[in-house]
Amino acid sequence: MVSVLQNVAIDCADPYELARFWSEVTGCPVHPEDGPGDEETRVMLREGPILHFNKVPEPKAVKNRVHLCLRPDSTRDEEVDRLLHLGATLVADLREPDGTGWTILADPEGNEFCVLRSASDRAGTAPHP
Template structure:
């Protein structure tokens, strides 16, 4: 394959789907995480709810009957606008749980949290924190 053909075969991430037993409660929780208003078309009892991120990517929450049973094979990584540790505390206060603490004494690393239904996600350092240690 030549470099010119690579672009013609590229894909764009359109959406990410997350299974949920109460997708309306979960979309409401994640809308608060992202600081985005809940789309008025999202209603309790619907099979599918969603959040559209400012970059055009949509996170879809599908209602399923079975509970989460094992570790996620795919997860979301968040880069907060505020310092990482402040964001971790904010999310813990909103009902997230700490699954793994991979933060290092020098300020690097990340925290693995789970949403109210147990879906894991990471909270990375903010852009300002990264710039302060990488420059």
């Protein structure tokens, strides 16, 4: 017997607004039955588990023990710029001069996540449109 990963739960103050941010990040929809003011909101990823946002009363206080790592289909640097424009904040820039490394960002409620190098970054080629 095994267990199947159903969702990744993210505690937050405003589930719908945070789900909207992550919907933009992933290009995947917020569940059509979820809306402003809901205690729980979901982003329906194309593959894998659902992103499940839960309303909690306390604010985030310390570094995440579990975080999401994103591998963009554009370059890492283009994706970092896009996510900053969507409302993410820079936590740590661990990019190296040789192109390796990653960037740690935080979503609008302070949850950290990483942006890794894309396949084209790792291959040393430009992404295909």
